[in-house]
Amino acid sequence: xxxxxxxxxxxxxxxxxxxxxxxxxxxxxxxxxxxxxxxxxxxxxxxxxxxxxxxxxxxxxxxxxxxxxxxxxxxxxxxxxxxxxxxxxxxxxxxxxxxxxxxxxxxxxxxxxxxxxxxxxxxxxxxxxxxxxxxxxxxxxxxxxxxxxxxxxxxxxxxxxxxxxxxxxxxxxxxxxxxxxxxxxxxxxxxxxxxxxxxxxxxxxxxxxxxxxxxxxxxxxxxxxxxxxxxxxxxxxxxxxxxxxxxxxxxxxxxxxxxxxxxxxxxxxxxxxxxxxxxxxxx
Amino acid sequence: xxxxxxxxxxxxxxxxxxxxxxxxxxxxxxxxxxxxxxxxxxxxxxxxxxxxxxxxxxxxxxxxxxxxxxxxxxxxxxxxxxxxxxxxxxxxxxxxxxxxxxxxxxxxxxxxxxxxxxxxxxxxxxxxxxxxxxxxxxxxxxxxxxxxxxxxxxxxxxxxxxxxxxxxxxxxxxxxxxxxxxxxxxxxxxxxxxxxxxxxxxxxxxxxxxxxxxxxxxxxxxxxxxxxxxxxxxxxxxxxxxxxxxxxxxxxxxxxxxxxxxxxxxxxxxxxxxxxxxxxxxxxxxxxxxxxxxxxxxxxxxxxxxxxxxxxxxxxxxxxxxxxxxxxxxxxxxxxxxxxxxxxxxxxxxxxxxxxxxxxxxxxxxxxxxxxxxxxxxxxxxxxxxxxxxxxxxxxxxxxxxxxxxxxxxxxxxxxxxxxxxxxxxxxxxxxxxxxx
Amino acid sequence: xxxxxxxxxxxxxxxxxxxxxxxxxxxxxxxxxxxxxxxxxxxxxxxxxxxxxxxxxxxxxxxxxxxxxxxxxxxxxxxxxxxxxxxxxxxxxxxxxxxxxxxxxxxxxxxxxxxxxxxxxxxxxxxxxxxxxxxxxxxxxxxxxxxxxxxxxxxxxxxxxxxxxxxxxxxxxxxxxxxxxxxxxxxxxxxxxxxxxxxxxxxxxxxxxxxxxxxxxxxxxxxxxxxxxxxxxxxxxxxxxxxxxxxxxxxxxxxxxxxxxxxxxxxxxxxxx
Numbered sequence: 001x002x003x004x005x006x007x008x009x010x011x012x013x014x015x016x017x018x019x020x021x022x023x024x025x026x027x028x029x030x031x032x033x034x035x036x037x038x039x040x041x042x043x044x045x046x047x048x049x050x051x052x053x054x055x056x057x058x059x060x061x062x063x064x065x066x067x068x069x070x071x072x073x074x075x076x077x078x079x080x081x082x083x084x085x086x087x088x089x090x091x092x093x094x095x096x097x098x099x100x101x102x103x104x105x106x107x108x109x110x111x112x113x114x115x116x117x118x119x120x121x122x123x124x125x126x127x128x129x130x131x132x133x134x135x136x137x138x139x140x141x142x143x144x145x146x147x148x149x150x151x152x153x154x155x156x157x158x159x160x161x162x163x164x165x166x167x168x169x170x171x172x173x174x175x176x177x178x179x180x181x182x183x184x185x186x187x188x189x190x191x192x193x194x195x196x197x198x199x200x201x202x203x204x205x206x207x208x209x210x211x212x213x214x215x216x217x218x219x220x221x222x223x224x225x226x227x228x229x230x231x232x233x234x235x236x237x238x239x240x241x242x243x244x245x246x247x248x249x250x251x252x253x254x255x256x257x258x259x260x261x262x263x264x265x266x267x268x269x270x271x272x273x274x275x276x277x278x279x280x281x282x283x
Numbered sequence: 284x285x286x287x288x289x290x291x292x293x294x295x296x297x298x299x300x301x302x303x304x305x306x307x308x309x310x311x312x313x314x315x316x317x318x319x320x321x322x323x324x325x326x327x328x329x330x331x332x333x334x335x336x337x338x339x340x341x342x343x344x345x346x347x348x349x350x351x352x353x354x355x356x357x358x359x360x361x362x363x364x365x366x367x368x369x370x371x372x373x374x375x376x377x378x379x380x381x382x383x384x385x386x387x388x389x390x391x392x393x394x395x396x397x398x399x400x401x402x403x404x405x406x407x408x409x410x411x412x413x414x415x416x417x418x419x420x421x422x423x424x425x426x427x428x429x430x431x432x433x434x435x436x437x438x439x440x441x442x443x444x445x446x447x448x449x450x451x452x453x454x455x456x457x458x459x460x461x462x463x464x465x466x467x468x469x470x471x472x473x474x475x476x477x478x479x480x481x482x483x484x485x486x487x488x489x490x491x492x493x494x495x496x497x498x499x500x501x502x503x504x505x506x507x508x509x510x511x512x513x514x515x516x517x518x519x520x521x522x523x524x525x526x527x528x529x530x531x532x533x534x535x536x537x538x539x540x541x542x543x544x545x546x547x548x549x550x551x552x553x554x555x556x557x558x559x560x561x562x563x564x565x566x567x568x569x570x571x572x573x574x575x576x577x578x579x580x581x582x583x584x585x586x587x588x589x590x591x592x593x594x595x596x597x598x599x600x601x602x603x604x605x606x607x608x609x610x611x612x613x614x615x616x617x618x619x620x621x622x623x624x625x626x627x628x629x630x631x632x633x634x635x636x637x638x639x640x641x642x643x644x645x646x647x648x649x650x651x652x653x654x655x656x657x658x659x660x661x662x663x664x665x666x667x668x669x670x671x672x673x674x675x676x677x678x679x680x681x682x683x684x685x686x687x688x689x690x691x692x693x694x695x696x697x698x699x700x701x702x703x704x705x706x707x708x709x710x711x712x713x714x715x716x717x718x719x720x
Numbered sequence: 721x722x723x724x725x726x727x728x729x730x731x732x733x734x735x736x737x738x739x740x741x742x743x744x745x746x747x748x749x750x751x752x753x754x755x756x757x758x759x760x761x762x763x764x765x766x767x768x769x770x771x772x773x774x775x776x777x778x779x780x781x782x783x784x785x786x787x788x789x790x791x792x793x794x795x796x797x798x799x800x801x802x803x804x805x806x807x808x809x810x811x812x813x814x815x816x817x818x819x820x821x822x823x824x825x826x827x828x829x830x831x832x833x834x835x836x837x838x839x840x841x842x843x844x845x846x847x848x849x850x851x852x853x854x855x856x857x858x859x860x861x862x863x864x865x866x867x868x869x870x871x872x873x874x875x876x877x878x879x880x881x882x883x884x885x886x887x888x889x890x891x892x893x894x895x896x897x898x899x900x901x902x903x904x905x906x907x908x909x910x911x912x913x914x915x916x917x918x919x920x921x922x923x924x925x926x927x928x929x930x931x932x933x934x935x936x937x938x939x940x941x942x943x944x945x946x947x948x949x950x951x952x953x954x955x956x957x958x959x960x961x962x963x964x965x966x967x968x969x970x971x972x973x974x975x976x977x978x979x980x981x982x983x984x985x986x987x988x989x990x991x992x993x
Contacts, residue, residue: 009806014829017866024843035356036674038378040716051714091732099977100743106976108927110947111965115745118958119752123520127748130764144522144692169984218836221929230468231522232689239836247349249678252842259839266834309938314949319782340938341949359849361937527952531761
């Protein structure tokens with residue numbers, strides 16, 4: 001009973017937050033409702049869903065969503081672990097170097113995307129183009145030839161510091177004696193990393209994966225600012241597809257159907273992925 | 284309906300009693316240069332109208348458009364003055380969302396407004412927004428490069444000629460690309476330009492029964508021409524280049540030719556913003572098979588939503604910001620190349636403007652010859668040169684723009700891109716109920 | 721001894737090289753803010769130039785930075801405090817009075833974050849209009865609180881779970897009620913964890929750019945709206961945009977840097993120990 005009372009505010013608020021929009025979204029998703037055209041109205045049945053589910057764009061978008069999440073997770077977890085090991089060593093100016101390397105996490109996603117788009121990856125006057133030319137390579141036209149890769153790079157840049165921060169914290173609690181003992185037994189640095197450091201980081205890595213996944217599934221600003229989902233559908237993820245329906249089409253019915261599909265997906269992800277990850281957190 | 288209308292009325296009464304001294308109106312506008320100048324002149328307006336205070340919401344175009352549409356469609360009432368374009372005005376006016384502007388003060392001189400622009404902002408003969416600036420499209424070129432290559436500009440260039448010139452001018456090793464054109468997907472970005480290209484190749488967006496015609500031969504010809512030329516003579520990364528990016532490229536001397544909005548002329552001609560100010564040439568937008576619809580017509584205009592509770596104050600403001608007096612004020616304070624172009628005959632008759640802006644007559648002619656009611660060689664059911672005035676167009680235009688950008692990036696062939704675009708447009712039109720079969 | 725110095729030097733070089741590469745985009749943006757618009761787009765990029773404050777002057781003249789910044793501070797602090805206030809009891813009960821449903825509830829909370837906000841914009845906008853919450857700080861605070869609540873509850877839960885039950889038990893023996901127990905025992909014990917949770921929530925609220933752009937007009941508009949007024953206009957804008965961006969991220973970057981140690985200390989406490 002006490003447990004119920006204490007959880008009540010948080011749970012009921014989130015329920016409201018979930019349910020009120022959810023019910024409205026569900027309701028809208030069965031309506032013909034276009035903001036710009038009040039003449040179109042009335043009950044639509046499952047039209048909005050058939051329209052969306054038969055749209056080839058939906059499957060492309062889902063594929064892109066998974067690619068984006070998967071790659072960014074892989075890059076940030078692997079990169080973050082290696083960097084954590086590196087930045088845990090004693091070296092000159094460690095404090096300042098750490099500050100520099102975690103900075104991207106504090107930057108607004110829109111600003112990050114603008115920096116990368118206009119100043120780094122611009123094919124004519126970007127820094128990368130200049131570097132490539134300097135070494136005699138052809139400048140890469142990032143956002144048109146490698147759109148999803150470019151987005152993955154930007155998002156990884158934003159989230160790598162987060163992974164590093166968490167993993168660095170975890171690595172600091174590693175027992176020095178244990179490492180020392182292993183070294184005495186003749187274990188090399190790679191063996192130590194593989195058999196001692198990595199198992200120790202398991203829980204922290206689960207935390208990183210879980211939090212990042214929550215945010216990565218709804219990546220939007222980076223795509224909006226840089227590629228607008230293109231060229232074609234090459235960098236459209238589910239969040240962006242719903243954006244197209246909701247704020248370019250102003251098709252509230254269609255967008256709501258998209259929202260419902262996203263909710264269903266979110267729950268599938270929650271059930272499968274998070275549960276496997278969450279098991280590591282229960283120790 | 285009645286009970287709903289009572290609430291705003293009560294609100295008005297409450298507000299007027301509270302704000303007996305100064306009424307604050309919220310003005311939403313785009314962050315383009317001309318609007319920034321307007322924002323900068325707030326003090327001048329408030330001095331002349333001490334009973335009105337201005338509260339500015341300045342946003343980038345895409346964000347502003349979605350923000351305003353959400354608000355007006357839900358009757359949110361957050362804004363008193365909205366900056367919208369010729370695309371939105373007729374659609375919103377038909378929905379009854381905008382306040383008709385019929386009894387304008389005498390000295391406003393409505394008849395001084397350029398006719399195509401005025402028509403574009405009217406619905407059934409009533410004006411629903413006042414033009415802040417207007418534009419068409421035209422061709423900019425580098426006189427020095429043309430001379431060096433021995434090219435003679437013609438009175439009315441054709442796209443075939445342009446292709447030949449671009450081939451000659453293209454010199455990537457020295458950082459000069461033959462031609463810069465929009466490639467960034469969006470109905471107001473690459474499709475604004477491509478619509479004019481398709482028009483002049485004899486194509487159209489929809490047939491008389493609203494069936495999309497994106498896989499028609501005219502579209503194929505126009506888009507193939509565009510993709511081929513951009514691949515040969517265009518800058519790298521063309522699919523990220525919109526108006527802005529191209530302006531940056533052209534004004535830093537990287538393009539031989541650029542076909543885009545007339546409103547760029549003032550900035551290209553300003554030596555503090557442009558490296559090519561003294562080498563700049565102007566020509567009409569090129570044509571192919573027909574001159575119809577070869578250059579667009581657009582205007583950013585100020586409108587008052589029905590949901591505003593300060594309509595009178597808002598009207599005072601929009602008549603001030605689009606008046607002859609405002610043009611003079613900007614001319615004196617900021618220089619004559621900075622005055623908002625393309626709205627009033629009197630601006631073009633002004634000798635000071637003619638002297639400061641040698642491109643003035645080109646621009647005026649381009650605007651006066653653009654005809655949104657007759658944009659294509661074939662008859663069309665819609666109004667608009669570079670758009671069709673239906674709500675669904677934003678989405679269709681943007682999706683088609685995406686497909687063509689994919690073709691430009693080499694991910695699809697032009698044929699694939701256009702047939703995908705046709706299918707997607709057809710789905711949208713069918714879903715919106717324009718036809719059943 | 722010699723080899724350990726060499727090793728340290730090698731590590732120093734490697735670590736600094738990585739740090740500089742990662743930080744470079746931010747450095748470049750800050751640098752660009754001090755250029756003229758022409759220099760900002762120059763190729764090859766100009767490293768040596770005469771710094772100018774003109775970008776900053778223009779940004780300050782056009783927008784009331786202080787107003788936007790105050791809104792950002794109020795909204796991120798307000799939403800964080802509110803979230804903590806609601807989350808502490810919830811996390812307490814989950815950690816100390818677990819039921820079979822606890823894990824499910826927790827996962828469900830986290831899954832609410834996976835819905836793209838744009839999917840529910842219309843319902844929320846209509847609700848806000850009817851409640852008179854459009855363009856109000858309190859509306860934005862509520863939205864951000866809800867947005868961060870799942871993460872906050874979850875993080876606090878991991879911190880609380882690690883507090884030895886005997887300590888609370890001992891307190892209860894001394895006659896402490898639930899409120900005292902939480903206020904005088906639990907909160908002081910887990911303060912570093914609570915602080916780092918709060919910091920994370922502040923950072924996330926500060927950087928949120930969807931709701932803040934769509935639900936505010938002018939009086940409640942935070943710094944993300946300030947950025948949107950300088951991004952992608954017609955004409956050259958990179959120097960001005962860089963100046964504005966630097967101003968928008970400076971407070972949160974400095975806060976993040978100053979509290980970095982605190983954040984790490986807090987995190988070692990629970991989830992990632």
